[in-house]
Amino acid sequence: MHQFTFKKEERLSSKKELSSLMSEGEHLFAYPFRVTYKKCSDSLSPTAVVISVPKRNFKRAVWRNLLKRRSREAYRLNKSILPEGESYHILFVYVAKSELNYGSIEGGIREALTTISRQ
RNA sequence: CCGGCGGGCGGUUUCAUCGCGCAAAGAAAUUUGUGAGGAAAGUCCGGGCAGGAUAGAGCUCUCUGCUGUGGAAAGCACAGAUAGGUGAAAGCUUAUGUCAGGGGUAACAGAAAAUAACCGCCCAAGAAUUCCGUUCUGAAAGGAACGGGGCUGUUCUGAAAAGAUCAGAUUCUUUGGUAAGGGUGAAAAUGUGGGGCAAGAGCCCACGUUUGCAUGCAGCGAUGUAUGCGAAGUAUUCCUCCAGAGCCUGCAAGGUCAUGUAUAUCAGCAUAUAAGGGCUGCUCGUCCUUUGCUGAGGGGUAGACUGCGACAGAUAAAUGAUGAAAGGAAGGGGCAUGCGCCCCUUUUACAGAACUCGGCUUAUACGCCCGCCUUUUUU
RNA sequence: GCCCAGAUGGCGGAAUAGGUAGACGCGCUGGUCUCAAACACCAGUGCCGCGAGGCAUGCCGGUUCGAUCCCGGCUCUGGGUA
Numbered sequence A: 001m002h003q004f005t006f007k008k009e010e011r012l013s014s015k016k017e018l019s020s021l022m023s024e025g026e027h028l029f030a031y032p033f034r035v036t037y038k039k040c041s042d043s044l045s046p047t048a049v050v051i052s053v054p055k056r057n058f059k060r061a062v063w064r065n066l067l068k069r070r071s072r073e074a075y076r077l078n079k080s081i082l083p084e085g086e087s088y089h090i091l092f093v094y095v096a097k098s099e100l101n102y103g104s105i106e107g108g109i110r111e112a113l114t115t116i117s118r119q
Numbered sequence B: 001c002c003g004g005c006g007g008g009c010g011g012u013u014u015c016a017u018c019g020c021g022c023a024a025a026g027a028a029a030u031u032u033g034u035g036a037g038g039a040a041a042g043u044c045c046g047g048g049c050a051g052g053a054u055a056g057a058g059c060u061c062u063c064u065g066c067u068g069u070g071g072a073a074a075g076c077a078c079a080g081a082u083a084g085g086u087g088a089a090a091g092c093u094u095a096u097g098u099c100a101g102g103g104g105u106a107a108c109a110g111a112a113a114a115u116a117a118c119c120g121c122c123c124a125a126g127a128a129u130u131c132c133g134u135u136c137u138g139a140a141a142g143g144a145a146c147g148g149g150g151c152u153g154u155u156c157u158g159a160a161a162a163g164a165u166c167a168g169a170u171u172c173u174u175u176g177g178u179a180a181g182g183g184u185g186a187a188a189a190u191g192u193g194g195g196g197c198a199a200g201a202g203c204c205c206a207c208g209u210u211u212g213c214a215u216g217c218a219g220c221g222a223u224g225u226a227u228g229c230g231a232a233g234u235a236u237u238c239c240u241c242c243a244g245a246g247c248c249u250g251c252a253a254g255g256u257c258a259u260g261u262a263u264a265u266c267a268g269c270a271u272a273u274a275a276g277g278g279c280u281g282c283u284c285g286u287c288c289u290u291u292g293c294u295g296a297g298g299g300g301u302a303g304a305c306u307g308c309g310a311c312a313g314a315u316a317a318a319u320g321a322u323g324a325a326a327g328g329a330a331g332g333g334g335c336a337u338g339c340g341c342c343c344c345u346u347u348u349a350c351a352g353a354a355c356u357c358g359g360c361u362u363a364u365a366c367g368c369c370c371g372c373c374u375u376u377u378u379u
Numbered sequence C: 001g002c003c004c005a006g007a008u009g010g011c012g013g014a015a016u017a018g019g020u021a022g023a024c025g026c027g028c029u030g031g032u033c034u035c036a037a038a039c040a041c042c043a044g045u046g047c048c049g050c051g052a053g054g055c056a057u058g059c060c061g062g063u064u065c066g067a068u069c070c071c072g073g074c075u076c077u078g079g080g081u082a
Helices: A015-024 A061-081 A102-118
Strands: A026-030 A033-039 A048-052 A088-094
Touching: A015 A033, A026 A102, A033 A102, A048 A061, A061 A088, A061 A102, A088 A102
Parallel strands: A048 A088
Antiparallel strands: A026 A033, A033 A088
């Protein structure tokens, strides 16, 4: 129904789940992102996502916020690529050194999501 | 007018599609309302607040330092004082408790850098009297040869040569006196003129400079000004001294609930007028413990609420993304060449709340307003 | 978020109550030794400039006669804190 939404339940915030994702998750690379993902056993909860922009590459909070907003927007508009009924935990890390426009970021997100859904 | 200086503001707007945080309403779908800044930044000062034995006293330590007012306070603001720098001016900018308390330091250069005597000048004592002219050489300093005289004057002795005495001249040595002069240096002993003196010197005088105290006047005051009595051997707050302020840690502080377990074992110390400990170093005071403390080593948890009442209030952290217009600025082109109009391109800053206030500092495309100045140039 | 610390030749690392910056070690360059190399020994070694000189302690200012040092402000790097 409301597939273009991005609610609070779709954000991964539990420290426990994050550390399990980091240790057990699978890795892939889709420029400008390094993606870590894991299929969730509990399929009742929706797919949860973390987006991270390292402080090392972007000193100013304005730039970090801008890139996170663009990435979130791209995920929100393209998350229907993932198969219905499955649940994932996904971590996106923005690894490019420079600021990219919305088109490049959306391309990266789409590539990552199609790769995940194929497996 | 141009240009310059000071102060104060603003710092994009609209539409379309899809979304986010919070609050309220609703059974729900959903609807309505609301949602970043002047610096939210740096974390440089100061509070509130919280905890640390009732954080309590002294020393140590740290910070501040002209005056007045405001302020809870501040390495705060405004106004002012004195002195310096800069500018043509408006103005801008720096410093200011004390070396008439003490200690330290002053590299290099220089005679000397802080109880100054290396040269020079002068008094005294002692010793000595190889000096002049011409020529040659040499850039000069100097050197060589020849000639003249044996420092000058007075008195005495002596036949003469010569000698002695006293006074003076020159040179050397020694003991003193002198800060007027000496290529240095960031800084050289209060400046100029006169008197004075053996030579000199604030040693004395006049006019000044800097400065302490007292009194009068002006001012709330810093201070200014006048008079009187004094001082003047420089600079620097590095330490000390004087005045004032400061206990420490910081919301990842701290509190509540839930989950979870084991103070196993080893080493050292101590056992009641004793020992050990506690969030800065020392001392005191105080409090706590008495199978205690310290070290090694091991086990468990790491979720939620609160703190966080807010005309934003999150907690891997909302306030947006994409597209299109309008406006501003800069550049180019065309029409006009008096204002102006049209088109194209580029650009549209710095930057994102995290317990919260008061300041400071730093970053900032561009635009607007007010006041002030007039060196050059034009009218 | 909060609280701290640091920055010196190519590298590590000295020097501070303000007074000639680069001690010392490593490395590099040249030479001696060797058939050749290693080891060892000797000399040199920041940059610009023919030279006289100038610039150099992360960067920009200030105080001072004179700052690696003292005082502001930026930049970068590292650490602690549930």
